[in-house]
Amino acid sequence: MTVPGRGRRGRDRFTVSSDEDVAEFAALLTELKARTERSYGSLARRLGMNTSTLHRYCAGEAVPQDFAPVERLAEFCGATPEERLELHRRWLRAVAARQARARGVEAGGEEAAAAAEEKASPDVPAEVEGVPHVVPQEADSAPVATPWYRRRRGSVLLGVACALLATVGTLSALPADRPSNNPSAAGTGAAAGRGPAATATAGAADPASSSPTSGASPSASGSAGTSPGPQGSSGTTPSATPLPSSGSGSGSGSGSGVPLTWTADSQVWALGCGHDYVVDRPPSRVPPPPAAQDAGAWAAAQGAVHGRETNVQITVQGRSSTAVVLTALRVRVVGRATPLAGTAYAMDQGCGGSITPRSFAVDLDKDRPVARSVPGSDAGTPIPAVRMPYRVSAEDPEVLLVTARTKTCACDWYLELDWSSQGRTGTVRIDDRGRPFRTSGIEGLSRYMYDTGERRWRPYL
Numbered sequence: 512m513t514v515p516g517r518g519r520r521g522r523d524r525f526t527v528s529s530d531e532d533v534a535e536f537a538a539l540l541t542e543l544k545a546r547t548e549r550s551y552g553s554l555a556r557r558l559g560m561n562t563s564t565l566h567r568y569c570a571g572e573a574v575p576q577d578f579a580p581v582e583r584l585a586e587f588c589g590a591t592p593e594e595r596l597e598l599h600r601r602w603l604r605a606v607a608a609r610q611a612r613a614r615g616v617e618a619g620g621e622e623a624a625a626a627a628e629e630k631a632s633p634d635v636p637a638e639v640e641g642v643p644h645v646v647p648q649e650a651d652s653a654p655v656a657t658p659w660y661r662r663r664r665g666s667v668l669l670g671v672a673c674a675l676l677a678t679v680g681t682l683s684a685l686p687a688d689r690p691s692n693n694p695s696a697a698g699t700g701a702a703a704g705r706g707p708a709a710t711a712t713a714g715a716a717d718p719a720s721s722s723p724t725s726g727a728s729p730s731a732s733g734s735a736g737t738s739p740g741p742q743g744s745s746g747t748t749p750s751a752t753p754l755p756s757s758g759s760g761s762g763s764g765s766g767s768g769v770p771l772t773w774t775a776d777s778q779v780w781a782l783g784c785g786h787d788y789v790v791d792r793p794p795s796r797v798p799p800p801p802a803a804q805d806a807g808a809w810a811a812a813q814g815a816v817h818g819r820e821t822n823v824q825i826t827v828q829g830r831s832s833t834a835v836v837l838t839a840l841r842v843r844v845v846g847r848a849t850p851l852a853g854t855a856y857a858m859d860q861g862c863g864g865s866i867t868p869r870s871f872a873v874d875l876d877k878d879r880p881v882a883r884s885v886p887g888s889d890a891g892t893p894i895p896a897v898r899m900p901y902r903v904s905a906e907d908p909e910v911l912l913v914t915a916r917t918k919t920c921a922c923d924w925y926l927e928l929d930w931s932s933q934g935r936t937g938t939v940r941i942d943d944r945g946r947p948f949r950t951s952g953i954e955g956l957s958r959y960m961y962d963t964g965e966r967r968w969r970p971y972l
Contacts, residue, residue, distance in 0.1 A: 535601050568581075773827045777823045781914075787858070788818055794967070817951065819953045825928075830905060838930065851921050854958070913926065925943075926941040
């Protein structure tokens with residue numbers, strides 16, 4: 512029997528209704544975008560969003576789980592209060608439609624599986640496992656032979672049961688203190704100077720292995736690119752000094768216990784063209800400045816350190832459509848020293864621009880630096896600052912820019928990003944491929960810029 516609204520026709524009508532709700536929401540977004548007469552890339556930069564994400568919203572391919580990006584778009588486009596109210600109403604309907612559609616697809620899959628199972632199952636009486644099936648027959652009729660496949664099934668089950676009983680009897684006859692036959696296990700125990708009893712005792716005494724967690728498996732480990740110390744679910748005490756990450760070059764987290772991934776790029780120049788490096792070499796031994804995309808290789812070859820400021824661009828994205836809430840961004844300074852000796856080399860020639868991206872400003876000279884969210888500007892038009900908590904998902908990533916400055920020290924530091932999702936909380940460490948970021952002041956150092964006409968470094972003007 513087909514439940515009303517759950518059969519094929521019901522699902523078709525429901526799908527059409529869901530698509531209409533999403534299309535109405537996307538149409539209003541497109542109308543608001545058209546007022547700005549800007550491209551997706553330009554508008555996305557002003558809103559602090561990803562270009563592809565904004566395009567998917569306007570095309571109806573995705574629906575934001577949080578209303579915050581939609582609200583920023585409406586504010587920037589100058590939507591009236593009535594339009595904002597209508598936009599919020601359509602957003603609610605679109606979110607509900609997408610969620611209900613996902614449930615409808617799951618229900619349709621269950622119905623198809625049930626129908627296939629019912630079609631494949633013969634209409635025969637149930638049989639007891641291990642007992643050959645006997646076909647009912649009339650009193651005067653001749654005996655009906657049991658089908659060969661049922662006789663074979665009963666024989667196999669009976670053989671398996673006998674083998675299991677024999678195995679259990681053999682194991683029960685073994686002495687309790689019989690040593691292990693695994694050479695590697697025996698060697699490990701001998702090298703550690705303890706037997707199996709001591710190993711079990713040590714495991715039971717470890718508070719980390721038995722501490723309760725809230726809504727998460729205690730076996731969830733830290734991810735690559737994240738710190739095993741602060742990483743974990745709520746109820747787990749983070750260590751005071753998290754271990755460095757062991758992730759790839761991109762520093763992306765890949766542990767199953769973390770519902771998000773991230774990448775960090777510390778070779779980001781201000782406005783795409785301005786940056787200083789401290790190099791302990793004379794100008795005659797320093798090659799010309801690289802293109803911005805080749806800054807990492809150039810700095811590594813010269814042994815360069817960020818001078819005066821470090822810009823870290825962090826891309827955070829959920830692993831699924833489930834929302835992950837970013838609750839806090841903290842700064843940890845793990846080393847302070849006098850500014851490095853050497854020469855400051857400027858990568859720019861007085862470049863500038865009308866766009867100032869929104870960011871988190873960090874003053875490393877303070878005893879307890881904090882990541883302070885500051886708004887941006889685009890030709891005088893303000894770009895709203897990122898406010899924590901902030902939601903991300905697989906369909907709605909977020910790019911965070913952290914600008915850390917110093918005048919008086921050579922500081923080693925890293926970031927900690929707190930997250931919360933479905934009753935679990937945790938912290939990921941964001942650093943430079945397992946090492947802290949390093950920023951050194953340049954006051955008192957000779958500063959040079961590259962003269963493209965003379966093809967040499969000369970004192971900065």
